Amino acid sequence: MSSRCALGLGCWAFGADYWHDQRREDSVRTLHAAIRGGIRHFDTAQGYGKGMSEQLLGQQLRRFRNELHRSDYTIATKMFLPSDPAEVAPTVSVSLRRLCTDRIDILYIHWPDSKRDCRPYLEQMETLRRRGIVGSIGVSNFTPALLQSASEVTEIGYCQFPLSLLWMKSLERLSPLCAVRKIKTVAYSPLALGLLSGRYRSAADLAEGDRRRSLFPFSEPCHHAFLDLLEALGVLASQSKTDMATLAFLWVLAQGADIVLTGARTKEQLERVLLSVESHVDSPVFDELTEIARSFGRCIEEHEDNPFFHRW
Numbered sequence: 237m238s239s240r241c242a243l244g245l246g247c248w249a250f251g252a253d254y255w256h257d258q259r260r261e262d263s264v265r266t267l268h269a270a271i272r273g274g275i276r277h278f279d280t281a282q283g284y285g286k287g288m289s290e291q292l293l294g295q296q297l298r299r300f301r302n303e304l305h306r307s308d309y310t311i312a313t314k315m316f317l318p319s320d321p322a323e324v325a326p327t328v329s330v331s332l333r334r335l336c337t338d339r340i341d342i343l344y345i346h347w348p349d350s351k352r353d354c355r356p357y358l359e360q361m362e363t364l365r366r367r368g369i370v371g372s373i374g375v376s377n378f379t380p381a382l383l384q385s386a387s388e389v390t391e392i393g394y395c396q397f398p399l400s401l402l403w404m405k406s407l408e409r410l411s412p413l414c415a416v417r418k419i420k421t422v423a424y425s426p427l428a429l430g431l432l433s434g435r436y437r438s439a440a441d442l443a444e445g446d447r448r449r450s451l452f453p454f455s456e457p458c459h460h461a462f463l464d465l466l467e468a469l470g471v472l473a474s475q476s477k478t479d480m481a482t483l484a485f486l487w488v489l490a491q492g493a494d495i496v497l498t499g500a501r502t503k504e505q506l507e508r509v510l511l512s513v514e515s516h517v518d519s520p521v522f523d524e525l526t527e528i529a530r531s532f533g534r535c536i537e538e539h540e541d542n543p544f545f546h547r548w
């Protein structure tokens with residue numbers, strides 16, 4: 237693993253909503269395996285299962301309180317902008333209760349909002365930071381222009397964005413500014429929500445009710461390019477004596493983000509991720525993968541700024 241890069245556990249699936257068949261016992265086992273495997277950064281959001289993910293994370297971390305001191309790990313959560321900036325503090329209090337803690341290490345704005353100016357919200361977040369309730373302020377899914385404007389209001393510690401072989405453009409667009417402003421980069425969805433495991437070639441391979449069915453690689457103009465990418469990833473994985481998910485994950489680790497969030501949802505997946513961190517792949521393979529990712533990226537329209545094609 238890149239020596240600067242830390243691995244974090246993404247707890248989105250623990251909210252079960254988007255991931256329709258997530259079982260609570262699997263979430264608990266995954267989280268325990270992550271803690272036992274040495275992961276010390278946990279990423280959740282108020283919106284994951286309407287607070288269910290925050291609650292599960294808080295309750296389970298509390299069960300480790302005799303083994304882990306609160307300062308041994310970091311918790312990041314995210315909020316959507318409430319209708320009024322004055323609601324930031326009450327909203328954060330709810331998260332603190334669910335997370336069974338008195339401090340959120342990173343508080344992100346989850347998504348920008350075209351109807352709301354984020355600056356007054358950042359001022360409220362800064363007040364919480366001064367009071368020690370929030371360790372650091374982060375933004376997620378921001379464009380470079382919004383990041384620039386946010387960093388003029390307050391110190392932005394973290395910038396979270398998607399990064400995988402199916403989505404390189406956020407890294408390319410945001411990392412120069414992050415470097416100048418000394419903002420730490422946090423990469424999410426390294427397996428493109430599991431689409432790079434090779435198990436899903438079309439939406440029909442996912443269960444009905446699984447919301448990943450609507451992701452853009454399953455429809456044209458990107459579906460053919462997606463199948464080509466899977467084919468090439470499969471060949472490189474077998475040449476490298478590994479599997480597609482491991483190779484796709486290692487490529488993300490090699491891109492130099494400060495934190496990479498894995499979205500493992502079973503203990504077995506989490507253990508495979510931990511094992512993959514120990515594997516070695518020759519750098520020409522990564523160069524080839526970068527070319528493959530660039531070529532795939534050409535099917536995505538310039539104005540799309542997130543892999544959900546979410547209009548914020």
Ligand SMILES: NC(=O)c1ccc[n+]([C@@H]2O[C@H](COP(=O)([O-])OP(=O)(O)OC[C@H]3O[C@@H](n4cnc5c(N)ncnc54)[C@H](OP(=O)(O)O)[C@@H]3O)[C@@H](O)[C@H]2O)c1
Nearest residue numbers: 246247248424425426427428429430433481497499500505
């Ligand atoms: N800021 C944001 O807006 C935002 C957006 C997305 C994610 N995130 C954060 O980033 C975290 C990670 O994102 P993600 O869940 O999309 O991560 P991911 O690692 O790209 O995808 C996770 C999915 O991949 C499959 N998987 C995981 N490990 C695997 C393995 N070893 N082999 C094969 N398949 C495997 C699982 O799905 P199946 O087994 O069902 O295929 C799993 O649910 C989230 O939990 C969240 O904390 C943030």
